[in-house]
Amino acid sequence: MTTVTLKLHNGTNLSAEDGVLLEALFTNRRFIEPRDDIVRDGEPAGEVRVILEGFACRYKLMPGGKRVITAYLLPGDFCNLHVPLLGKMDHSVGALMKCSVADLHQSDVLNILDSRPRIARALWWTTLVDEAISREWLANIGRRSADKKLAHLLCELRLRLENVGLATQDSMTLPLTHDELADTLGISTVHVSRVLQQLKSDNLVATKGREFLFPDLRKLEIFGEFRCDYLHLDNERSATHRTESRFIEPSIVTNLTR
Amino acid sequence: MTTVTLKLHNGTNLSAEDGVLLEALFTNRRFIEPRDDIVRDGEPAGEVRVILEGFACRYKLMPGGKRVITAYLLPGDFCNLHVPLLGKMDHSVGALMKCSVADLHQSDVLNILDSRPRIARALWWTTLVDEAISREWLANIGRRSADKKLAHLLCELRLRLENVGLATQDSMTLPLTHDELADTLGISTVHVSRVLQQLKSDNLVATKGREFLFPDLRKLEIFGEFRCDYLHLDNERSATHRTESRFIEPSIVTNLTR
DNA sequence: CGAATTGTTGAGCATACTCAAGGAGCGTGG
DNA sequence: CCACGCTCCTTGAGTATGCTCAACAATTCG
Numbered sequence: 001m002t003t004v005t006l007k008l009h010n011g012t013n014l015s016a017e018d019g020v021l022l023e024a025l026f027t028n029r030r031f032i033e034p035r036d037d038i039v040r041d042g043e044p045a046g047e048v049r050v051i052l053e054g055f056a057c058r059y060k061l062m063p064g065g066k067r068v069i070t071a072y073l074l075p076g077d078f079c080n081l082h083v084p085l086l087g088k089m090d091h092s093v094g095a096l097m098k099c100s101v102a103d104l105h106q107s108d109v110l111n112i113l114d115s116r117p118r119i120a121r122a123l124w125w126t127t128l129v130d131e132a133i134s135r136e137w138l139a140n141i142g143r144r145s146a147d148k149k150l151a152h153l154l155c156e157l158r159l160r161l162e163n164v165g166l167a168t169q170d171s172m173t174l175p176l177t178h179d180e181l182a183d184t185l186g187i188s189t190v191h192v193s194r195v196l197q198q199l200k201s202d203n204l205v206a207t208k209g210r211e212f213l214f215p216d217l218r219k220l221e222i223f224g225e226f227r228c229d230y231l232h233l234d235n236e237r238s239a240t241h242r243t244e245s246r247f248i249e250p251s252i253v254t255n256l257t258r
Numbered sequence: 259m260t261t262v263t264l265k266l267h268n269g270t271n272l273s274a275e276d277g278v279l280l281e282a283l284f285t286n287r288r289f290i291e292p293r294d295d296i297v298r299d300g301e302p303a304g305e306v307r308v309i310l311e312g313f314a315c316r317y318k319l320m321p322g323g324k325r326v327i328t329a330y331l332l333p334g335d336f337c338n339l340h341v342p343l344l345g346k347m348d349h350s351v352g353a354l355m356k357c358s359v360a361d362l363h364q365s366d367v368l369n370i371l372d373s374r375p376r377i378a379r380a381l382w383w384t385t386l387v388d389e390a391i392s393r394e395w396l397a398n399i400g401r402r403s404a405d406k407k408l409a410h411l412l413c414e415l416r417l418r419l420e421n422v423g424l425a426t427q428d429s430m431t432l433p434l435t436h437d438e439l440a441d442t443l444g445i446s447t448v449h450v451s452r453v454l455q456q457l458k459s460d461n462l463v464a465t466k467g468r469e470f471l472f473p474d475l476r477k478l479e480i481f482g483e484f485r486c487d488y489l490h491l492d493n494e495r496s497a498t499h500r501t502e503s504r505f506i507e508p509s510i511v512t513n514l515t516r
Numbered sequence: 517c518g519a520a521t522t523g524t525t526g527a528g529c530a531t532a533c534t535c536a537a538g539g540a541g542c543g544t545g546g
Numbered sequence: 547c548c549a550c551g552c553t554c555c556t557t558g559a560g561t562a563t564g565c566t567c568a569a570c571a572a573t574t575c576g
Contacts, residue, residue: 012343058393060393060394060397062397062401062402062483063483066401067401068396068397068400068401070393070396070397071393082386082389082390085270085379085382085383085386086383086386086387086390086490087490088487090390090393090394090487090488091393113375113378113379113382114375115375117371117372117373117375117378120371120375120378120382121343121371124343124371124378124382124385125343125344127382127385127386127389128340128343128344128385129344130389131340131385131388131389131392132340132344132348134389134392134393134396135316135318135328135329135348135349135392136318136348137396138326138328138392138395138396138399139318139320139326139328141396141399141400141444142326142399142441142443142444143320143324143325143326143441143444144320183400183401185400186399186400186401225320225321229346229348230348232344232345
């Protein structure tokens with residue numbers, strides 16, 4: 001089982017056999033180097049691409065060279081699942097560290113929609129979760145102060161990383177520069193630095209190289225107004241049926257250095 | 259044909275018979291008064307609700323009473339299509355003017371997913387478009403100056419309204435207060451007022467009561483860095499097959515006053 | 517016509533930005 | 547193993563964009 005089917009299984013109770021079926025369609029498994037694009041804006045709609053291991057971001061380049069990061073992609077996330085239906089990319093996906101990815105032909109996705117409703121449902125589910133995260137980001141960027149924005153983002157990333165076995169309650173290793181945090185939060189690089197220092201002096205976070213430490217996670221979550229509902233990590237519908245653990249083994253590829 | 263099936267037909271070539279099938283499931287058609295909620299945050303997952311006529315917004319209330327508007331819903335848009343798969347609402351939908359809505363039972367939606375792949379595909383398509391719009395809003399709110407934010411939003415709304423027959427190249431009637439624009443753009447009400455005045459004095463827009471006039475739409479779009487791709491109004495896949503007009507008759511209910 | 521909501525204006529202030537320079541860390545090559 | 551160079555981070559100073567508060571004007575609606 002890859003991270004992808006595990007995620008779908010945990011979120012939507014995708015059966016093991018459906019998981020096998022889906023994975024059989026993955027082709028061209030390979031690695032992408034940090035800073036390389038995994039999918040590029042404006043590209044003629046190619047394959048659907050999925051992150052097996054690593055850490056990537058969805059970003060838009062704007063007139064004037066500004067960049068906005070609109071999502072982070074973790075193991076198990078799809079880069080461009082919308083392409084079979086929408087046709088074209090309106091943004092890019094870039095690797096933030098070495099990533100292992102695989103392809104899924106558009107025609108295979110379309111066939112799934114027609115003939116494998118349980119798998120189709122799982123795929124739709126992942127895009128719905130992505131959308132819920134976008135909405136929360138709109139709230140974060142639009143209506144919180146810079147320090148709370150950063151706190152909120154750190155809480156989200158910690159929880160999502162924990163969910164794929166890459167973070168604990170009190171620490172995570174993030175392959176992000178201040179520049180990237182800035183383009184995520186809609187503030188300047190310099191301000192990220194200052195605001196992070198403030199969080200540190202308030203003992204809400206600590207850092208050790210690229211590692212973030214959380215001396216009092218609850219306090220940080222309250223400060224950042226973080227409520228995890230929107231991540232839909234334990235879907236009600238599946239919670240009652242779930243038997244296996246949601247925990248995924250930390251991968252070999254991924255110790256989040258670059 | 260309602261606005262809903264027209265939208266799906268234009269976007270995804272949903273066949274007329276599938277449209278009829280879908281509409282047969284609409285129940286409880288009724289009106290919602292301005293300022294009433296159409297779907298409320300935290301509600302136990304009820305029916306899926308759809309806007310037939312009117313104008314509504316998706317919004318989140320945040321600690322401290324702040325509000326963020328994360329989307330506008332026009333005739334043909336679904337309020338909570340995610341509910342059958344995600345289970346719970348993580349935000350509300352409120353009517354901005356008198357709206358005509360209908361319900362669709364969750365179980366009917368789930369049945370569609372299992373047995374009507376073409377309709378399922380159309381439903382997925384609408385959520386993918388919504389997601390594309392969210393991404394563009396993140397860019398707008400995160401990385402543009404207040405004047406460009408407003409310009410961009412006006413361009414988007416004009417085009418979407420035109421697409422359902424409620425705006426022309428050079429005018430639209432918007433049932434929005436400065437307060438609502440502010441909560442959409444992540445700026446203050448007062449600043450909306452000032453920035454709008456600036457757009458007026460630059461001859462990028464004019465207003466007449468609740469009507470916005472666009473003396474030079476192209477200039478406004480360039481100023482607001484508006485490129486319509488992300489709205490996916492003429493889907494490549496459907497464009498080649500489409501025969502009928504994309505134009506929808508202006509509705510009786512909806513002359514956007516309130 | 518009157519009350520309530522919405523929009524405008526001004527003044528002072530805060531948050532966050534820009535620019536620029538210096539420092540720290542890290543990887544690469546000698 | 548050290549030196550170099552790159553990227554990334556930090557710090558300071560000055561500035562700009564946008565915010566708050568408060569009062570008043572204009573609409574809208576009953």
